[in-house]
Amino acid sequence: MNLAQRPTPLTLLDRASDRWGRGKRLWVKRDDLTGSTLTGNKVRKLEFFAAHANQHGYTSFITCGGLQSNHARATAGVCAQLGLHCELVLRGRPPLEGGNTLLDALFGAEVTPVEPREYVKNLEALLHATADRHRQQGYQPLVIPTGGSNGLGIWGYIAAAEELIADMAQARIEKALVVCATGSGGTQAGLTAGFALLSPESRVLGMAVCDDEHYFKEKVLDDVEQAKAHWADLSCPPDRIFTNDSYIGAGYGIAGPEVYKTIGELAGLEGILLDPVYTGKAFYGLITELKKGEYQDVEDIIFVHTGGVFGVFPHEQGLREALSHAG
Secondary structure, eight states: OOOSOOSOOEEEOHHHHHHHOTTOEEEEEOGGGOOTTTOTTHHHHHHHHHHHHHHHTOOEEEEEEETTOHHHHHHHHHHHHHTOEEEEEEESOSOOOSHHHHHHHHTTOEEEEEOHHHHHHHHHHHHHHHHHHHHHTTOOEEEOOGGGOSTTTTHHHHHHHHHHHHHHHHTTOOSOEEEEEESSSHHHHHHHHHHHHHOTTSEEEEEESSSOHHHHHHHHHHHHHHHTTTOTTOOOOGGGOEEEOTTOTTSTTOOOHHHHHHHHHHHHHHSOOOOTTTHHHHHHHHHHHHHTTOOTTOSEEEEEOOOOGGGGGGGHHHHHHHHHHHO
16 A cells, blocks of 8 residues: 655765765665655555555554654554544653644544553553454454564565665665664664565664664564565575664663754754654764774665654754754
């Protein structure tokens, strides 16, 4: 089912390359421009859930995440677009205001905030109970995991890998390091599997915004194993899975001044806006590694911009402080 605006542009960052590239060319795959109210990478995954729902008669979507979850907001928007009921089980305490939570309400989603400890301890049971309630209300619910990251959702980024490889051919890039933020792991899994299959001379690197390298290796392998239900020949060797977990900082959703500064610098240099939760941390990690002299085996580095612009606004104070110190 076509919900995303594709293909998204692959853009050379001339000024960013001069500042941070150390002789390498820095590119950005503009998946922040996929449309559907700036859903970024989420809509590529949701296309597959929407097609699955249409095929099997599901009439409501249930998903989960933090109060400012980009995936939850994207799911709410897609449900409004397709005429499906939507409930979001979100980790956090009221009040529900600002950023993505405002958009959740505007899209008509039913929002159920859950105290963080209860969410972490009992999420599976909460989703099961929510699905039972939907059935009692006459819906046929489809439960979508955090970030849309499972063996169905990763096909969005297996397809995106094919698109990006075509972009690279047009730009005459034979080999690249492809970098993405990784949180729920689905984007990394899809890109890793896609490149392993279609362009093994390049490699994919996930910049973790939570959890550790071991977690993401297991998550990618698990998602790929699930995806084999749709195509048994899919494979992803463990030695193709690369994650850097050194730039998580104080924790998921918590950005430090160095991340805020990086967001401001790239916005001023290239007019491209990153977010503090995902892409800002990942891009900061990338340029820090470049300063250390890493990635000597490639001349081209492609940063996959996965979106998240609405996540900027809850971090306004930190971003303004970074701007004032820069000035």
